[in-house]
Amino acid sequence: MHTQWIQQLTALWHSTIPIAAQMGIRATDFDGDTLTTEADFAANQNLHGTMFAGSIYSHATLTGWGRVWLALQAQGLAGDIVLAEGQIHYRKPVTEAPQCRCTAQAVDLSALREGRNARVSLTVTLGQAARFEGRFVVLPVVPSEP
């Protein structure tokens, strides 16, 4: 199931977010708690030959977004995931193909079950190089008119 989900997640990113496809972002592993993602290095360089700060942020935020999406799948729920706020600290330059990790042992989506917005705060790390904290909101999907 996890393997199928990470394939679906990668396909979803590539088909709906052109910049994510350009960055080569892909989900590579999910063990039930931790989502691991990768991106291309060459596509995401800056003028110093290291990873562009904007790409590091995008990689991290999609990893957090993906962890929430996996929680929706695991709990059999539907919702629109949006980012409300992001903060990132850059500790050292990224000089090789980046890998991000986001661990969450439990994602509380009980508000969503009751038709309300669920708020999820997550931390994503890119090795020792960067640490991202994001506040995501999951909105109930409003049924379309028939």
Place this chain on the structure above:
Amino acid sequence: MHTQWIQQLTALWHSTIPIAAQMGIRATDFDGDTLTTEADFAANQNLHGTMFAGSIYSHATLTGWGRVWLALQAQGLAGDIVLAEGQIHYRKPVTEAPQCRCTAQAVDLSALREGRNARVSLTVTLGQAARFEGRFVVLPVVPSEP
């Protein structure tokens, strides 16, 4: 002079940051205090058909980076500009071609003149939709060995 600088800034982004070229980010105006930049909308969409949160952040951070670069040009200095920390609040979805603005009436680069790192905090807005605060560091350029 300002017109030449914004052309150089756009060319610098496109030639050294592949993702910035993909995003269609360009400097469009500088009046001595305020740098205005634009990006393509279609290239930066997400699965909701609005602007990808990562692209909003990348657009904002390059605008702040550009304002520091313009301060270097105006003060006749050289330095490597890196982002140490970024924070962004998303207030509403971006549904049309985005425009970012960064205003700084004075950028204190006195530390750089003395061979030390200069620290510059800047705010960038994307209309009413997003507000970014970045802490940049400008490092003295170390001369290459002959």
